[in-house]
Amino acid sequence: MNKSDNKITVIIPNYNNQKLLANLLESLKQVTLPHDIIIVDNASSDNSTTYIKTNFPEITLIENKTNTGFAHAVNQAIKIATTDYVLLLNNDTIVTESAFKNMFDLISTDSSIFSVTSKMIQKHNPNLIDDTGDEYSIMGWTKKRGFNHSVSEFTQSGEVFGACAGAALYRRLVFLEIGYFDENFESYVEDVDISIRARLYGYTSYYCADAIIYHYGSATSGSKYNSFKVRISARNNIYLLYKNLSLWMKIVNFIFIVMGIVIKYLYFYRKGYGQDYIGGVCEGFRTRKQLDKIEGVSFKNYLKLELLLIKNTFKYLS
Structure with a gap:
């Protein structure tokens, strides 16, 4: 299949962690659904960009001179993508063979679905879930749905409040209607913001139980809390x-x-x-x-x- 026929563009914001990025890129080789890849590097101080250019010359690479944050980085890539859908991935994830296809099949069922979130599993503890979508309450709290639950749970796909942008598929043209990720947020809960915005415009988000993606977690910021x-x-x-x-x-x-x-x-x-x-x-x-x-x-x-x-x-x- 020609690159122009692809329906999905995988977008990876990157800041250092070349080793984890290499693991992700190797895992992408097994993905069955054809896809483009755009990596936005936020001024990594390791050899991430050299590694990409040397080993994956087919990947579109955007090199920022400073760390502009998650929201700005993914917006850069979304704006140059030409496919119907964009799939955002953290650089500390590992994808499974059918994850993309399963998310794509789900989002294709209804034009009102803006995003589909994956079943993210903790890489260091594969018996536990990391995330199955975002929730939000009247107390102004955000919550990772399914965090630390057994992987034997959350086996049914269905509607959720919003998608975790660490591993989620989005309908690209909706961004033109509701706006892109708000760059004032830089990093953290910018995905909740855009999920709220999508809902106010009449769109929904879904969770795909069969889209398995592993997540190391806190690889860029360094810890759960800092x-x-x-x-x-x-x-x-x-x-x-x-x-x-x-x-x-x-x-x-x-x-x-x-x-x-x-x-x-x-x-x-x-x-x-x-x-x-x-x-x-x-x-x-x-x-x-x-x-x-x-x-x-x-x-x-x-x-x-x-x-x-x-x-x-x-x-x-x-």
């Missing part, structure tokens, strides 16, 4: 609330949002990151107006979102 991750995630969660919720939703959910911030602060305080969390929240409020708020959305779609957030809150508490 000062940078806690601060930027706290800031970005304020951004989510500011730009995506209507005024009436902010009023209705106000007490729950405040409760969510307080509970998160106490959690991170015990972890030793209380100041980082509060610093991120304050930065979010201070810089929120640089974001473009969602406009022109029907009350019906806002109401659907609100009901879904309430439903997800009960999931958190159960």
Whole structure:
């Protein structure tokens, strides 16, 4: 099949970790669904770019002079892709042979499906799930669906709140309608932001139980929690609330949002990151107006979102 006939472009943002990137690229050789590949390198200081040029000259490589963050990197690639679908992959993932085809078959069933998330499994502990999609609640909390559950669970495909951009398939032309990943987020929860935006425009996200992708996890940032991750995630969660919720939703959910911030602060305080969390929240409020708020959305779609957030809150508490 000619490259121009491909339906999917695989997009890999990369920052160092040449060894893990090599593992991913080797695993892509076994994928049955024909695909293009674009790698966006965010000024790696190792030999990642040399490795790509030497061993995979057919791959389109974008070399940034500075680390521009996840959102900007993937946007660069999405904008030059010519296929109907784009599949985002973290550089610390390993794909299985039929994962792409299974996601492609699912997204092809309904034109209202914006994204399909995979069943991400922890590479270092393959008996446990890493992620099966994103959830979001009226308390302003994001959650990795299925995290640390047994791989024997979550065996049914179905609708989820949003896709984890670490390994998910997207309908490319929808980006032209709803906008690209918001680069103000840089990294972290930018995929939740675009999932909310897609829902407000009437699109949905699905989970594909048969799309198995392994994930090392925290390979770029270094750990589950660190000062940078806690601060930027706290800031970005304020951004989510500011730009995506209507005024009436902010009023209705106000007490729950405040409760969510307080509970998160106490959690991170015990972890030793209380100041980082509060610093991120304050930065979010201070810089929120640089974001473009969602406009022109029907009350019906806002109401659907609100009901879904309430439903997800009960999931958190159960």
